[in-house]
Amino acid sequence: MSQFTLLFASILGGLAVIFGAFGAHALKKILNEDQLKSFETGVKYQLYHAIVLLVIGFNLSLDTTLEKYMVYSFMIGIILFSFSIYGLVISSANNKKLKFLGPITPLGGLLLVCGWILLCFSILNL
Structure with missing residues (x-):
């Protein structure tokens, strides 16, 4: 699991x-300008969380269900x-906004928050 996590993180980071x-x-x-800022937000969150996955992959065994x-x-x-x-950004720039993606963004954000909460529980269980 650690090797898979590190591989996934390195691909997402790149x-x-x-x-x-x-x-x-x-x-x-x-x-x-607003579209560019939104795109940059996606890139930042992707990079930040790829780094988090690298740290997790190098420091945790990832053997437990929680991890x-x-x-x-x-x-x-x-x-x-x-x-x-x-x-969303690219499709709206082409005047063909893929509106079905709108609800997916907060769902992804919720999963990122869940990841952070589970990380807290994992640290408390050490």
Whole structure:
């Protein structure tokens, strides 16, 4: 589980750098200021939580059910939160806003919060 977590975190971290550069250079020409800020929020949250997964993967055994739920909450939360923001921003810039993604963003955020809460419980159980 630790190796999978580290691999997933490293892929998401690398993608965050790529998406950040893409947003700063290519999308800067087609997005308005609010859209660009939203895109940057997705990138920041993706990178922050990829770093959290790296720290968790290197420091916890990830053997318990609690720790596994914590990791999955972070992983799924990152994908739902950040990638729904990317989809919303890019689709609205093309005047074809994918409205079904709107409710997915807060669901991803809720999973990220759950990951943090489970991390607290994991630390308290040590």
